[in-house]
Each structure stands twice: as structure tokens, then as C-alpha cells.
Amino acid sequence: MNTLQFALILSLGWLALISPDVHISTAMAAEKSAPPNILFIFSDDLAYQAISAYGDERKLLETPHIDRVAKEGIRFDRCVVTNSICGPCRATILTGKYSHKNGFYNNSNSRFDSTQTTFPKLFKSQGYSTALIGKWHLVSEPTGFDHWEILPGQGIYYNPPMIANGQKVQRQGYVTDIITDRSIDWLKNRDKSKPFLLMAQHKAPHREWSPALRHLGFNKDKPFAEPATLFDQYKDRAQAVVDHDMGIDRTFTKLDAKFVPPPGINSTQLEEWNKYYLPRNNAFEAAHLQGQDLVRWRYHRYMHDYLACVKAVDESVGRLLQTLDEEGLAENTLVVVTSDQGFYLGEHGWFDKRWIFEESLRTPLLARWPAAIPAGRTNGQIVSLLDIAQTFLDVARIEAPADMQGASLLPLLKGDTPADWRKSLYYRYYEYPSPHRVKPHYGVVTDRYKLVHYEGTGEGEWELLDRQVDPQEVKSFHNDPAYAQTMTELKDEIRSLQKVVDDQTPPPAKAYGNAPLEWSPFGPLK
Incomplete structure (x- = not known):
């Protein structure tokens, strides 16, 4: 040194x-x-x-x-x-x-x-x-x-x-x-x-x-708070929203509900699994729940899992x-x-x-x-x-x-x-109809608004969501005269963003997965 x-x-x-x-x-x-x-x-x-x-x-x-x-x-x-x-x-x-x-x-x-x-x-x-x-x-x-x-x-x-x-x-x-x-x-x-x-x-x-087995019963059967829109009826919404297959009321399988054990589980693990689920499943079957009571049971089972x-x-x-x-x-x-x-x-x-x-x-x-x-x-x-x-x-x-x-x-x-x-940000979803029947759609997202176009034959459908007025997104304002200027501005923004991200030509037919071929990739922006 x-x-x-x-x-x-x-x-x-x-x-x-x-x-x-x-x-x-x-x-x-x-x-x-x-x-x-x-x-x-x-x-x-x-x-x-x-x-x-x-x-x-x-x-x-x-x-x-x-x-x-x-x-x-x-x-x-x-x-x-x-x-x-x-x-x-x-x-x-x-x-x-x-x-x-x-x-x-x-x-x-x-x-x-x-x-x-x-x-x-x-x-x-x-x-x-x-x-x-x-x-x-x-x-x-x-x-x-x-x-x-x-x-x-x-x-x-x-x-x-x-x-x-x-x-x-x-x-x-x-x-x-x-x-x-x-x-x-x-x-x-x-x-x-x-x-x-x-x-x-x-x-x-x-x-x-x-x-994981260590987390079974972590909430000690305490009910979970429910979302305000658990029983949403989809009023004032596009038909695309109504026509879905991802509801707790309609799409909940036995595997989802744990009436069937998960794939791959071994006999030792299954024994502990059954200690938790079987008594609760038996109680459910004895109750014969229907309607909103059935939805609530499924919701709480879903939230626990x-x-x-x-x-x-x-x-x-x-x-x-x-x-x-x-x-x-x-x-x-x-x-x-x-x-x-x-x-x-x-x-x-x-x-x-x-x-x-x-x-x-x-x-x-x-x-x-x-x-x-x-x-x-x-x-x-x-x-x-x-x-x-x-x-x-x-x-x-x-x-x-x-x-x-x-x-x-x-x-x-x-x-x-x-x-x-x-x-703003451009959004586009493709996969249809399986699983869940969520129609292909594209749109623009801003801090306050979402303008959505559901693709299909003809002109398709539009929805305008205003998160400031309706934070739970249960209503579309696209036909409200008070939002006419907003609709025009957001359609222009979609056009602009499609140019920016270079999404102006139809995608290949396979982009839609299992969609019928008559679906058009872009409805007219009118």
C-alpha cells in the first residue's frame, strides 16, 4: 500500500x-x-x-x-x-x-x-x-x-x-x-x-x-363483503354485455365449487382436502339453495378459494x-x-x-x-x-x-x-365465442371515459362509460344527447390511436379464435 x-x-x-x-x-x-x-x-x-x-x-x-x-x-x-x-x-x-x-x-x-x-x-x-x-x-x-x-x-x-x-x-x-x-x-x-x-x-x-392445504379455512367461515353489483341486471347496456357466459350464477362448475378435487392431488393431500370441503359441501346440498341464495353461496366459496x-x-x-x-x-x-x-x-x-x-x-x-x-x-x-x-x-x-x-x-x-x-390508451379484445361469450371489442380508455365498440355484422354496438358519474360502470351514455360531443371526440381519439398503433387493417380470421367468419373486424365509426 x-x-x-x-x-x-x-x-x-x-x-x-x-x-x-x-x-x-x-x-x-x-x-x-x-x-x-x-x-x-x-x-x-x-x-x-x-x-x-x-x-x-x-x-x-x-x-x-x-x-x-x-x-x-x-x-x-x-x-x-x-x-x-x-x-x-x-x-x-x-x-x-x-x-x-x-x-x-x-x-x-x-x-x-x-x-x-x-x-x-x-x-x-x-x-x-x-x-x-x-x-x-x-x-x-x-x-x-x-x-x-x-x-x-x-x-x-x-x-x-x-x-x-x-x-x-x-x-x-x-x-x-x-x-x-x-x-x-x-x-x-x-x-x-x-x-x-x-x-x-x-x-x-x-x-x-x-x-394450498395450509390455507383451507383461513377466514374461519366469516362471510366476505359482497360487491354492490353482484346481482347486476345489465340494464341500459349493450346486448353484448347481456349475452355473456362468465357469471357466478350460470358458469360455475363442480370443479370451481370444489365438489370435484383438483387434478394431480395425491391421496394424502386429498384426505386433508376432504376434511375441509366435504362437511361444507354436504351442508350446501342439504340446504337446496336457489336464486340469489345460491349465487351468494357460490360467491363466498369463490372468494375463500x-x-x-x-x-x-x-x-x-x-x-x-x-x-x-x-x-x-x-x-x-x-x-x-x-x-x-x-x-x-x-x-x-x-x-x-x-x-x-x-x-x-x-x-x-x-x-x-x-x-x-x-x-x-x-x-x-x-x-x-x-x-x-x-x-x-x-x-x-x-x-x-x-x-x-x-x-x-x-x-x-x-x-x-x-x-x-x-x-388515453387503445384497447382491443378478440377471442369469441368460447370461452365465456365475450364479444370482440375495441375502444379508448381515458381517466374518465371508456368508449367501446362491439364488433359484429353491420354496425355492431357502442357503449360510453363515464367513471366519474357512474364508477361502477352499470350504465351506457352513448345515446344520451348530453354526451354527443364526448362521443364525437372519443371516436376521433379511437381513429387517432388506431393510426398510432397501426391497427387499421383486418386481422387474420384466426385472431378471433372460434368466431363465426361473418364477423367483421371493424364496424364503421359513425
């Missing part, structure tokens, strides 16, 4: 004695200059109403670990999707493109084109260790990852088979725990000479909402955050918690998603990055899963391809809103 080095060490030590913050700020500066790690925690069908950080008035569940991300980072209150269905949302996240650009339109017959550019490929090319563990649901095999272990198709909750780097493996246990265990194992044994991108992607809380699945996801988030702490990675790791879209928890009498309406359009989005993001903030700007790819690339200082269609959230993460930030 020469004299200069000794003097420098002595001076830094003296400064640390005078001000303990000097060491902390020096460490933080070093962290900020290093390439950040990214941990993407992704659930399937996770409703914002089920996360206590979002303050739903029903107070359905406490999620302390997900809430921790919000408390130590930022909560986005208006994250919306471009096509509210699982596979298309995943393709949009990977590519930063709308469905009509990445080619994955629906869950019926789409297959992800793995030759196209994705942000994990770009991360890998720039020296990141990349891994994907959990639900994939894009048919083709993952690309751009040093390591991947996925559920085939939708996957199952108990003892799921998985595919690890192309090889079939059989896992034992509960799927959320397995995905968490495998993710933690990769984190601890990764190539530590490189920054990392880890995508931990849960099946839960996807239908049929099979809880769905929220129990969310509890396991919340525990997973806690374990992953703890691992970052133990490995000394928390400071310079961007943690993002989100879902492929929102989900109905009984609103309008529904489960599932698909619609442009609020509960399915809006998805939770929370982020924490101690080295760069101020803690404890919320953001109400219109953001989207379309923005994830460009955000991650921006955070890692990797150039984004020019044909990506989102915008980086990095300024918003740091507390700044660009002057030209979006005021």
Missing part, C-alpha cells in the same frame, strides 16, 4: 466517524452505477381488489408482503392492459407490442413466434443472467433465457409436471411454493459475476382457484424479498409485482376478465428499487403492461428497439411525469 492509498483510506474512515451517512451514500452511489438486477414477480388473474395496498372497500384480504413493495417503492393506481387475457398479455410484456403486432391474439389458437425480439433476449445479449420459472402459457418454448422451467399449458395446482430447459420433470407439492422454491434456488446459485433478470411467474390465482390462492402468492413475495435481503441484493434490484390483467371478484356477477371494464382492464402494478425509487409513493397516470419491456431496458441502460409501442416508466418511478405522457 503506498502513501496515497493509505491517506485516502484514513480520510474516508475519518469522514465516516464524523458522518455515518457518508458510508451509506458512497455505497448507494456505487450500487447506482452498477447494472441493476430485475426481479419480475408475475401472477395470473391477480385482482387489485385482492391486494390490501389498494384499499378496496370490501377489505377482502391482508397482503403484507405485496404491500411492503408498495410501502418501500411505488404503487401505480391506473395500470391498464391492451387485451385482457392471459397469453396475449404475456406476449405484449415480452415484446412491448400490441397483439396485432406480436401475433398472439387469443388463448384458443395463437402460438408465440419465438424468433421475434423480446426484452429477455436483449438482456441476455448484454451480459445478464436470465431465468424464467413458472407459468409460460405461450405454446412455443421460451427463448432468451439461460435457464427456464415452466408449467406445460395452464399447469395444475398440485404436484405439477414441469419442463426444465426442454426436459420433463415431475414436481411434488403446491405449485406456488414450487415456483418460489425454484426461483430462490436459482437466485442463490446463479452466476454471481453478472447482473440478473429473473421472471418468477405464478399460476395462482387462476381458475379453478385451488388453495381465490383469496386463499392469493395468500400463497403473498407469502411467495415475502420469501423472495427475504432472499434478496439475505443475499445482499435488495438495494440495487428492481422488484416489480404485477399480473397479466385484472379479475372480477363478483362485480357484475362475474369472475374472469376479457372486458374493457375496470376490474379486468386494470391490473396491479407495484415496484421497489431502493437505490433509485423514493419510497411510499403512488402514481395515477395511465400506464400499461405495454410499457414493461421498455421500462426494463431503460433501467438496464439497454437500447429499446424502435418498433416497441410502449413508453419507459423510469421517469415515473423516479417521481417525474413527462409533459407528453399519454392521456
